Amino acid sequence: MYNFDKIVNREKTASVKYDLRKAYFGKADVLPMWVADMDFETPDFIRNAIMERAKHPIYGYSIREGEYYQSIVDWLKRRHNWEIHKKWIVHSPGIVPALNFSVQTFTKPGDGIIVQPPVYFPFFMAIADHGRKQLENQLLFDGQSYSINFEEFEEQAKQAKMFFLSSPHNPVGKCFTKEELLKMGEICLANDVLIVSDEIHNDLILPGYKHIPMADLSDELAEITITCIAPSKTFNLAGLATSSVIIKNKELRTKFSKTIADLHLGNGNLFGTVASQTAYTHGDQWLDELMAYLNSNFQLLDSFLKEEIPQLKLIKAEATYLAWIDFSATGLTDEEIKSKLIHEAGLGFSHGAIFGKGGEGFQRMNLAAPRTTVQNALENLRRTFS
Numbered sequence: 001m002y003n004f005d006k007i008v009n010r011e012k013t014a015s016v017k018y019d020l021r022k023a024y025f026g027k028a029d030v031l032p033m034w035v036a037d038m039d040f041e042t043p044d045f046i047r048n049a050i051m052e053r054a055k056h057p058i059y060g061y062s063i064r065e066g067e068y069y070q071s072i073v074d075w076l077k078r079r080h081n082w083e084i085h086k087k088w089i090v091h092s093p094g095i096v097p098a099l100n101f102s103v104q105t106f107t108k109p110g111d112g113i114i115v116q117p118p119v120y121f122p123f124f125m126a127i128a129d130h131g132r133k134q135l136e137n138q139l140l141f142d143g144q145s146y147s148i149n150f151e152e153f154e155e156q157a158k159q160a161k162m163f164f165l166s167s168p169h170n171p172v173g174k175c176f177t178k179e180e181l182l183k184m185g186e187i188c189l190a191n192d193v194l195i196v197s198d199e200i201h202n203d204l205i206l207p208g209y210k211h212i213p214m215a216d217l218s219d220e221l222a223e224i225t226i227t228c229i230a231p232s233k234t235f236n237l238a239g240l241a242t243s244s245v246i247i248k249n250k251e252l253r254t255k256f257s258k259t260i261a262d263l264h265l266g267n268g269n270l271f272g273t274v275a276s277q278t279a280y281t282h283g284d285q286w287l288d289e290l291m292a293y294l295n296s297n298f299q300l301l302d303s304f305l306k307e308e309i310p311q312l313k314l315i316k317a318e319a320t321y322l323a324w325i326d327f328s329a330t331g332l333t334d335e336e337i338k339s340k341l342i343h344e345a346g347l348g349f350s351h352g353a354i355f356g357k358g359g360e361g362f363q364r365m366n367l368a369a370p371r372t373t374v375q376n377a378l379e380n381l382r383r384t385f386s
């Protein structure tokens, strides 16, 4: 049994989540529940593998060998029943870089790219920074859960070259159904729209739900889908800058690989390679225990809000460790909510509005933290909002 209750002091470790609090929130002592990394220790078997390699005194240029790729192939088969070939895997230092490489490789200035806000905001930057046109297929919210506006999606697909899918969806925590994915996929096929499926949260699935890789739905969809995965969210390795882009279509893969090669980004990070291979080879039990712990954190948050602060509503999470909370019933403006959270509750959440349309009135709370940290945050919320 792994210990997810352990409190680890992360201050002064050059951590974005901890050491940028003053810069981001204007207050250095907020309880940080924003950036999507975890306050749990990276599993011991991964740390041991890194330390073992670190004992060798030379950290020169390194390669990724067959076992590295095989560990990804085996993991995807074991965890998601998705069969891929080693040669489909292209290295990327990160998924946000991969989104940008995709835009640069496969689209031209002015081309339309569909996004589904409220969504992970670097999607917007990857479009605007390269002068592409953002087509916003805002998710429909009925007060309880989210669905897709397919009519609008179909219209937008006619003007689009690319679709950025967040699956499972950050921040709303939605694990798309097979029907939803197929319908979006078929519209993309019919309109020659390339799908960049950001599946970085694919392993963080809560009980009762199942992640379906877009590229696994049909041979046709595999041909137009660029899938982004990484061990970074799953095993808390974001600082090691090691991710994978899976592209079955040879022509697309060759073009994408050329972008990486031209930028000389293929070498990667020696410790990231060791960590990724170890995680995907030995990580099953740790991940199962992590998901059980996260599920209890979600249950705690849900029952606490229902009993103690009914005006705050948790949107039912299906995946990720990010809780999406509706503050609109407080009647406060976004600025008031933000200010109260920071200055009265001492909490550093991600402000919903940064995720674009439909994010107003919401806050995203990172629940990948020991239970006592979550309990402290809930007490602070109660003092401020009940």
Ligand SMILES: Cc1ncc(COP(=O)(O)O)c(C=O)c1O
Pocket: 036, 093, 094, 095, 096, 097, 120, 166, 170, 198, 200, 230, 232, 238, 243
């Ligand atoms: C949907 C999504 N994509 C990408 C990333 C970050 O990817 P990377 O750190 O590999 O650039 C995150 C991190 O929160 C995310 O939620």
